Amino acid sequence: MKTLRLRLLAILGAAGLLTVHALATTPSWSFENPKITSGEFQIRNACMMPAEGKLSRVTMKGGQGMSTESDNWTTTLQNMVEAHLKTAGVQIQGANDPAANGASDEEIRQVILQLNQKYMDIANQLNRHPKDIKKSRFTLGDSAALLPCSAKADVLVFVEGEGQVTSGGKKAMGMLVGGKSNVSEATLILTMADAKTGEILAFARLTNAESFGEKFVNQTEGVYGKALDRQFSRLRIGTYLDKKKH
Amino acid sequence: MRERLACLKYAALASVLIVTIPGVVTSAQELDKAAVDFHFTDVDNQVFQDSRAIDQQYLKKGLVLQDPQLQTYLDSIGKRIIANRPIPAQVEFKFMVLRDPMVQAFALPNGSVYVTTGLLSLLEHESQLAAVLGHETAHVFERHGYLQNRSVRKKALTLNILQIVASAAPTGGNFSQGVQLFGAALQLGTAVGGEIIVASIFGYSREMEHQADSDGLIALSNAAYDPTAMARSFELLDEDSSLEYEPIQGFYRDHPKLTDRRAFALQYASTHSAEKPLPDDQKTYTENVSAAISAEIQLDLSSRRERTAVDRSFKLVGMFPDNPKYKVLLADSYRSLGAKAKLPSPDERSKHGQAEHRKEYFSMTPEEEQKRLLQKPEGLASLRDNEATAEQLYKSVLQSNPDYADAHRGLGFLYEQESKYSEAATEYRSYLSTVAGTSMDHLRIERRLAAVQKLSGASLQSH
Numbered sequence: 220m221k222t223l224r225l226r227l228l229a230i231l232g233a234a235g236l237l238t239v240h241a242l243a244t245t246p247s248w249s250f251e252n253p254k255i256t257s258g259e260f261q262i263r264n265a266c267m268m269p270a271e272g273k274l275s276r277v278t279m280k281g282g283q284g285m286s287t288e289s290d291n292w293t294t295t296l297q298n299m300v301e302a303h304l305k306t307a308g309v310q311i312q313g314a315n316d317p318a319a320n321g322a323s324d325e326e327i328r329q330v331i332l333q334l335n336q337k338y339m340d341i342a343n344q345l346n347r348h349p350k351d352i353k354k355s356r357f358t359l360g361d362s363a364a365l366l367p368c369s370a371k372a373d374v375l376v377f378v379e380g381e382g383q384v385t386s387g388g389k390k391a392m393g394m395l396v397g398g399k400s401n402v403s404e405a406t407l408i409l410t411m412a413d414a415k416t417g418e419i420l421a422f423a424r425l426t427n428a429e430s431f432g433e434k435f436v437n438q439t440e441g442v443y444g445k446a447l448d449r450q451f452s453r454l455r456i457g458t459y460l461d462k463k464k465h
Numbered sequence: 466m467r468e469r470l471a472c473l474k475y476a477a478l479a480s481v482l483i484v485t486i487p488g489v490v491t492s493a494q495e496l497d498k499a500a501v502d503f504h505f506t507d508v509d510n511q512v513f514q515d516s517r518a519i520d521q522q523y524l525k526k527g528l529v530l531q532d533p534q535l536q537t538y539l540d541s542i543g544k545r546i547i548a549n550r551p552i553p554a555q556v557e558f559k560f561m562v563l564r565d566p567m568v569q570a571f572a573l574p575n576g577s578v579y580v581t582t583g584l585l586s587l588l589e590h591e592s593q594l595a596a597v598l599g600h601e602t603a604h605v606f607e608r609h610g611y612l613q614n615r616s617v618r619k620k621a622l623t624l625n626i627l628q629i630v631a632s633a634a635p636t637g638g639n640f641s642q643g644v645q646l647f648g649a650a651l652q653l654g655t656a657v658g659g660e661i662i663v664a665s666i667f668g669y670s671r672e673m674e675h676q677a678d679s680d681g682l683i684a685l686s687n688a689a690y691d692p693t694a695m696a697r698s699f700e701l702l703d704e705d706s707s708l709e710y711e712p713i714q715g716f717y718r719d720h721p722k723l724t725d726r727r728a729f730a731l732q733y734a735s736t737h738s739a740e741k742p743l744p745d746d747q748k749t750y751t752e753n754v755s756a757a758i759s760a761e762i763q764l765d766l767s768s769r770r771e772r773t774a775v776d777r778s779f780k781l782v783g784m785f786p787d788n789p790k791y792k793v794l795l796a797d798s799y800r801s802l803g804a805k806a807k808l809p810s811p812d813e814r815s816k817h818g819q820a821e822h823r824k825e826y827f828s829m830t831p832e833e834e835q836k837r838l839l840q841k842p843e844g845l846a847s848l849r850d851n852e853a854t855a856e857q858l859y860k861s862v863l864q865s866n867p868d869y870a871d872a873h874r875g876l877g878f879l880y881e882q883e884s885k886y887s888e889a890a891t892e893y894r895s896y897l898s899t900v901a902g903t904s905m906d907h908l909r910i911e912r913r914l915a916a917v918q919k920l921s922g923a924s925l926q927s928h
Contacts, residue, residue, distance in 0.1 A: 269526070281621030283511070286518030322905045328527030329763075330905065332564060336767040343827050357830060362767075364909035392625055396632040415912065 247446050249409075249423035250349040255454055262456045264310045266368035266414055269331065270297035270378040274405075274436065278386040285384065288436065295439045296380045296407065303447045304376070308457030312368040314375070322367060330365045337362070338377060338410070341419070345410075349422050359417035372414040379408040384433045404428040405435040407443055409450065423450050500607045505555070508618065509574075509611045513555055516573035516610070523563065523579075530562040530582060532756035542591060543578065545688040546598045552576075556605055560598065562757050566764045566773070568702060572601040574610030582761035585754045586777045587705050592685070592694035592745045594754075599681030599688075600695075606680065609673045631656065678726055682733045691742045692734035699727040708809065709770050751784045755791075762794050766801050769831055774798035775807055789862045793871045796858035800879050804838035804848040855879055870899040874910060881913065886921035890914055 254260040272293035274285040301311050314331055317324070337359045345357050363369055382405030385393070393401025404427060411421040425446045427435045435442045452459045505513075523529050543560035552558070556576040565581040572578045578601045580594070588594050604610065678695070685692050703723045751758070758777050765774035778795035785791055799807075812818045825834055838844035856879055862872040877892035893914040900907055 279622050279625045280618035284515045284518075286515045286522070290518065290522070325527065325531065326905060329760075332527055333763065333767045336764060340768050341830060344830055347827070358832075361909055361912070364912060365905050367905070370908055389625075392629060396628050 247423060247425040247450065249421060249450055249453065250352045251421040251454055252352055252355060252418075255420055258455060258460055260373070260413070260420065261460060262309060262373050262411070262454070264312070264372045265304055265374050265376050265411075266312045266314050266366060266372035267297065267301060268314045268334070268375055268377045270294075270300070270380070272296050272380040272382075274382045274384060276384045276386065277389050279388045279392065292380060292382070292436060292439070296378055299440055299443065300376065300378050300409065300447065303444065303451060304456070307448075307451045307459055308461075310371075312372055314366050314368055316368055327367065330362070334359060334363060334366070334375070337417075338412075345419065345422060352419055352422055355418055357419040359412050359419070361415065361417055363412060363414055363417040366414075369414040374411040374420065375414050377408075377410040377412070379410075381406050381408075382433070382435055384436065402428045403433040403435075405433075405442075409447075411454075421454055425450070499612050503553075503608045503611065506615075508615060512574055512611055512614050516575040516577065519573060520559075520575070520577050523561075528564050530564050530757060530760055532562075535562060535754060535756045538753040539580070539594075542595050543598055543602070546595055546684050547602050548688065550606060550684075553606060553608065558602065558605070564760055564764060566761060566768055566770055568705065570597045570601050572604045572610070574605065574608070576605050578602060578605070582757045582764065585757040586761040586780075587701055588698060588754075589701070589747050589750065590694060590697075590745050591750045591753075592690040592743070593698040593701070594750070595688060595690045596681060596685050596692075596695035596698050599684035600677045601681075602684065603677040603680035604673065607673070607676060609677070613670065613673065674726075675729075678729060679733075682730060682737070686737045689741060689743050691745065692737055693731065694745075696727045696730040696734065699723045699730065705773075708772050708776060748784055751780065755781060755785075759790070759794065762798065766797065769826075771798060771802045771805060772807065772809070775802060789866050789869050789872065792858050792862045793869070793875055796855045796862075796872070796879075797875055799851045799855040799858065800875065800882070802847070802851045803835045803882075804844035805835075805851075806843070806847045807851070852879060852883060868899050870896050870904070873899065874906065877910070877913070877917075881917055886917040889917045890921055893917065 252260070255262065270293050272289055272295075274289045274292055276283040276285050304311055315324070315327060317327075341357050341359070344351075348356070351357065359375075363375055366375070369375070383403060385401070385403045390401045390403075406427075407425040409421070409423045409425070410419060412419050425443055427442050429435070451457070539560045539562065543558060547558055556574075558576040558578065560578050560580075562585065563579045563581045566583045567581055568583040568587050570578070570580040570584055578598060580597060580601075584597065585594070588597070682692050682695055685695060700723075758781055762774045762778050765771065765777065775795070775798040778791060778798050781788070781791040782795050810818070813822060825837070829837065839848065856876070859872045859876040859879065862869050863876070866872070873892045873896040877889045877896060880886070880889035880892060893910050896910055897907060897914070904910075
């Protein structure tokens, strides 16, 4: 009887651990234009658009903003993606970098704003039919070339993060009543557009859900690092292209 | 015995809820008192910090429009509206313009009042802008941001407790029929209670809006503006909403019905007209906010709101017919319309038409939408008309200002769109020689020039 109970406990423990592990993984999917994977379009130089990170807290008393944390998370996401691109042998420029043609910071900011507006506009279709990237269906238009960095860059990189931090009380409630509110989750979205024509060439979503803690806030690299490398390898970015050739 | 205990347990929970629900839903009636008795709590301090963070974010992202003339104008109206009222603690009034095509205005609890370029472009007179500022500053004076946050927190907690109770109600087959009936009644009760709370959140918000309208009207009269301006601003909001399909409902659409608000404003104005109203001509207003309208047109063109862009640039050209910048904006707007008609057809304005438009907006890219329009004779006719109007406008600018670079560029885009490659190349060359490498756009135009030269060579060969 005792052995049976112990066995049952062991099975339950293992199942619990497996569940926690499964919930804390970072599943991802991506769609890309065959021009990239075939090596016809090579990504050696990237222009980073300012990242957008938004965190919110869900508690028993409703939603709350996390403005300071969002700000810090935005910087973390931007730095992380830049670091991984650099590791992949890609040269990085910032979309905000001063222009050789003497354009003012304000002028550059306005171009960024307009590009973001266009990006948001096509996001409606992009999110619904990401597969159509293969058919070159989505474009920001050649106003991408207004950015000074586009002179040298192959792609513009958009980094977006959206995370929901669920409080302990709300998670406990989620476990009691069921539903999705028993996890904290965050999604990192990465989009690459041709810096000359504005065509969307790659779109990736890395999602992370955790029953315990919110590692995606403080241990962002640990949560997304490997998944990012896998994505860049798949996209044959920078030196990954050379590695495949050999 | 077990069943009786279960019933007693749930009956206790149900009675707690019966006591708490009315408590959370009646608070809307105590708005005035709440503002007077207001004291900061930790929750309010968090809201205050969040407001400051939002301000910084907007600035950092370049969303705040920086134009000295516009800022001075906005500040002067704002000061007039808040004059002679004691400023509440932890409030510093700042009036700012946000680059956003949505027609809206909002105030943060720390006193930052934002009006969007979309709203400024829609309004016609200074008094209408003053009405908006009167409404928004009232939210700050009455501490609505903080009170709303407190109220929502309280109600969200009650809603969550209701959900827990509902999930634990005894409804399974293990219980007797009587207990099951009790469980079902409890579930029904919690569902109804939840609905009441959700409705009360909106009700509380509506109550605040009504109070802000009322205070705004008083502020408007005190500042010697014509109070009927508020009613007119509601009319404008209503009229404009049919011009484009709005994927995100604007702020003012969430407020109480515009027709009711208009009626209320008119009723107030009938008894409180200013003895010596301030001079309020449309031209002065348009001149002062022209930077916002120009920025708005660019945003409209980047966000598939070409009809709005035409409407706003038409307004600018109507007021200042000799200004080449505005004429080029109008020409750009007509060119971007492509096969779309300048105004929505009666069919597009109908409920069915709106639904179709919404479907198209979400399922088609701008290029696909144009292609679909061109399959119809009306679409082809619109394209011809729009392109002809744009060309005429560009040419009229170049007639009086032959070196106006933006007109050359726009004409180049138009000719390229019409597959007139050699004409496009000529215009691009004129643009590049005028800006002499100093424009942010020279790289794009150089690329386009190379492309059209190639195409024009190919078309010559094919001839």
